[in-house]
Structure formats: C-alpha cells, structure tokens
Amino acid sequence: MSARRKLVVGNWKMHGSHPANAELLSGIMAARPFAADVAVCVPFPYLPATALSLIDSDIRWGAQDCSAHKQGAYTGEVSSTMLAELGCRFAIVGHSERRAMHGESDQLVADKALAALGQGVTPIVCVGETLAQREAGETAGVVKRQLSAVIHTLAHCVSEMVVAYEPVWAIGTGLSATPEQAQEVHQLLRAQLQAATPRAEQMKLLYGGSVKPDNAAALFAKPDIDGALVGGAALKAVDFVAICRAAG
Ligand code: PEP
Numbered sequence: 012m013s014a015r016r017k018l019v020v021g022n023w024k025m026h027g028s029h030p031a032n033a034e035l036l037s038g039i040m041a042a043r044p045f046a047a048d049v050a051v052c053v054p055f056p057y058l059p060a061t062a063l064s065l066i067d068s069d070i071r072w073g074a075q076d077c078s079a080h081k082q083g084a085y086t087g088e089v090s091s092t093m094l095a096e097l098g099c100r101f102a103i104v105g106h107s108e109r110r111a112m113h114g115e116s117d118q119l120v121a122d123k124a125l126a127a128l129g130q131g132v133t134p135i136v137c138v139g140e141t142l143a144q145r146e147a148g149e150t151a152g153v154v155k156r157q158l159s160a161v162i163h164t165l166a167h168c169v170s171e172m173v174v175a176y177e178p179v180w181a182i183g184t185g186l187s188a189t190p191e192q193a194q195e196v197h198q199l200l201r202a203q204l205q206a207a208t209p210r211a212e213q214m215k216l217l218y219g220g221s222v223k224p225d226n227a228a229a230l231f232a233k234p235d236i237d238g239a240l241v242g243g244a245a246l247k248a249v250d251f252v253a254i255c256r257a258a259g
Contacts, residue, residue, distance in 0.1 A: 015212075015213065015215060015237045016047065016048055016237075017046075017047035017048065017231060017237055017238040017258035017259070018047060018048045018049075018050070018173065018215050018217060018237060018238035018258075019045075019047050019048070019049050019050075019238050019239050019241065019251075019254055019255045019258050020049075020050045020051070020052060020073070020101065020103075020135060020175075020217065020238070020239070020240050020241065021050070021051040021052065021241050021245025021246075021251055022052050022075060022103060022106070022219070022240055022241065022242050022245060023051065023052065023053050023054060023057075023075075023245060023246065024054075024075070024108075024242060025054055026054075026246055027053065027054060027057055027246075029057075029060060032053070032057055032060065032061065032064075033060075033064065034248070035246065035247075035248050035251075036051070036061065036064045036065065037064075037248075038248025038249070038252065039051070039070060039248055039251060039252060039255075040064070040065075040068055040070065042248070042252040042255070042256075043068065043069070043070070044069070045255045045256065045258075045259055046258070046259030047238060047255055047258035047259050048069075048071070048238075049069075049070050049071070049255050050070065050071035050072060050073055050100060050101055051065075051070070051071075051072055051073070051245065052072070052073040052074060052075050052101060052102075052103050052135075053072060053073075053074070053075075054075065055074060055075075055089055058072065058074065058094075058097045058099065059097060062097055062098045066098070071100035071101060072098065072099060072100065072101075073094075073099045073100055073101030073102055073103070073132070073133075073135070074089065074094050074099055074101070074102045074103070074132075075102075075103045075106065076089070076102065076103065076104065076106075076109060076123070077089065077090070077091045077094055077102040077104060077123050077126060077127045077132065077134070078090045078091070078123065078126065079119060079122035079123045079125075079126050080126070081126070090126070091126045091127045091129060091130040091132050092130050094127070094130065094132050095130040095131055095132055099132050100132065100133060101132065101133050101134075101135050101173070102123075102127045102132050102133070102134055102135070103134075103135045103137065103175075103240070104120050104123040104124050104127065104134045104135065104136055104137070105117075105120030105123070105124075105136050105137045105138065105157070105161075106137045106177070107137060107139055107177060107179045107182060108182075110137075111179075117156060117157050117159075117160035117161075118160050118164070120136065120157070120160065120161065121160040121161040121163070121164035121165070122164060124136050124161050124164065124165060124172055125164050125165055125168075128165065128168050128171055128172065133171065133172065133173055134172045134173070135172075135173045135174075135175050135217070135240065136158075136161050136172050136173070136174050136175065137175045137177050137219070137240070138153075138154045138157040138158055138174065138175070138176060138177070138200070139153075139154065139157075139176055139177040139178045139179050139182075139219075139220070140153040140154060140178055140179065140180075141179045141180060142179065142180035145178065145180065150178075150196060151196075151199055154176065154196060154199065154200060155199070155203060158174065158200060158203055158204075159203070162203070162204070162207045169204070169207050169208045170204075170208045170210035170211065170213065170214055172214075173214070173215045173216075173217060174200055174204075174214065174215075174216050174217070175216075175217040175218070175219050175240040176193065176196050176197055176200060176216065176217070176218055176219070177218075177219035177220050177240060178192075178193075178196075178220050180220075181219075181220025181221050182219065182220050182221070182242065183221070183242060183243060184220075184221060185221050186220075186221055187220055187221040187222060187223070187226050187230070188218070188220055190226075190229045190230050190232065190233050190236070191233075193218045193230060193233065193236055194233035194234070194235055194236060197216045197218070197233070197235035197236055198235050200216055200235075201214075201216060201235050214237075215237040215238060216235055216236065216237050217236075217237060217238045217239055217240045218230050218236050218238075218239055218240070219239060219240030219241065219242070221243070222239040222240075222241050222244060222254060223244050223250065223254070224244070224250050224253035224254055224257065227239060227253070227254045227257035227258065228257040231257055231258050238258055239254060239258070241254055
C-alpha cells in the first residue's frame with residue numbers, strides 16, 4: 012500500500028431529503044474517527060445544512076459540479092465562489108453523467124476544474140471509458156485524452172486536483188472493475204501526471220464504479236488506488252462507513 016492517505020468521497024447524485032440527509036450524516040459522524048479522509052458531495056440545495064452538520068467534524072463536504080464562469084448571465088449555474096462561500100472543500104467535475112447528458116466536453120471540464128481551484132475548491136476530475144470504448148481497446152486513449160485537457164489547462168496547479176477513474180460501464184451497474192483493471196488504468200494516469208508535475212506521486216487517484224463494502228479493500232490494496240468516489244453505497248451510512256473503514 013502507498014504512503015498516500017486515502018480519500019473516500021460520497022457522491023449523493025440527485026438523492027436525498029432533509030430528514031434522510033440528517034440520518035445519513037449522523038450515521039457517518041457516529042462512526043468517526045476514520046483513518047482515511049472522508050467527504051460527501053451533495054446536491055446544491057443541501058450544502059448549507061450539510062455544512063452546519065459537519066462544521067465541527069473532520070468530514071468535508073462538496074458539490075457535484077461547478078460553473079466554469081465566475082459570475083453573470085448563466086441561469087441555473089453555480090460558481091466556485093459560491094461553493095467556497097459554503098465551505099466546500101471539493102467539487103466533482105466531469106462526471107460521466109454530466110459528460111453524457113449535458114454534453115460536457117473535455118475542455119469545459121478542464122475549465123470547471125480551473126474555476127474551482129481558483130477559489131480553493133479542490134476539483135475531483137472524473138475520467139473513464141464506456142463499455143464500447145473498452146471493448147474497442149480504446150480505454151487508454153480515452154482517459155489520456157480526458158486527462159490531458161485538464162493537465163494543459165491547470166498547468167502549474169495540476170497537482171492540486173484529485174482524479175477519479177470511473178469506467179462508465181461500472182457506474183451504478185453493480186459491476187465494478189476488478190482491482191487489476193482499475194490499477195492498470197490508475198498506473199497509466201499516474202504516469203501521465205508524472206510527465207506533467209514532479210508532485211504526481213503525492214496526488215490522489217480515486218476509483219469509482221460500484222464500490223461496495225465487499226470489494227473496497229481489494230481495490231484499496233492496489234498501489235495507485237488512493238480511495239474511492241462512491242455513488243449508490245454512499246446513501247446508506249452502514250455501507251459508506253464500511254468503505255471508509257476499508258480505506259483505513
Ligand atoms: C458515481 O456515480 O460516481 C459512482 C461511482 O456510482 P456507483 O458507486 O453507484 O457506481
């Protein structure tokens with residue numbers, strides 16, 4: 012196992028309600044302390060209440076997207092300045108659901124990552140191939156292209172981001188990548204980062220895609236897997252806590 016401290020981030024997607032969130036957060040809080048860093052990325056409207064619940068803890072919170080723009084006539088968008096005001100430590104950018112459903116390009120994702128960093132919000136930049144791309148032998152090319160746009164845009168700040176490898180075919184399907192498949196891609200991503208920054212060894216590369224209590228430890232045992240971005244299993248305190256413990 013590497014010396015990098017693990018990071019486990021829950022991606023709640025468009026789930027939750029005030030009572031359900033309060034129960035979930037208190038379940039997570041009650042299980043502290045964790046040996047890993049832990050965060051939850053919640054829907055925008057729940058950020059203030061989440062911040063209030065977590066403010067005195069070491070659990071961080073964040074958003075699931077962030078505008079590339081500073082301010083202006085961008086109806087429905089939320090800026091990184093607003094996220095910073097709400098105490099967000101993280102913003103997920105380039106999740107495959109946004110790339111696919113909202114047509115987000117590699118460059119837009121990179122611009123969002125830059126906007127987040129500009130306000131001290133750490134972008135969690137998601138990359139990953141579809142099943143068709145994997146079957147066509149295009150995995151390495153796809154993730155390299157996605158990461159390359161961010162590397163060029165962030166330039167000397169590149170080491171400040173977190174990268175999440177999320178194969179699209181593994182998200183929400185119950186079919187996780189094997190630890191070996193995930194490690195293979197993480198190693199490629201680390202090598203690409205090494206060519207861009209002397210701090211690549213310190214950077215956190217998360218795996219995401221059907222991470223559950225029963226597969227987390229094997230994934231975390233791989234040398235370039237520094238934690239997880241967790242969707243479905245982040246909505247049940249007992250499962251999320253078990254994954255956080257597996258990272259410790
Ligand atoms: C995600 O949406 O980022 C994700 C990894 O989802 P799941 O864990 O449900 O596959």
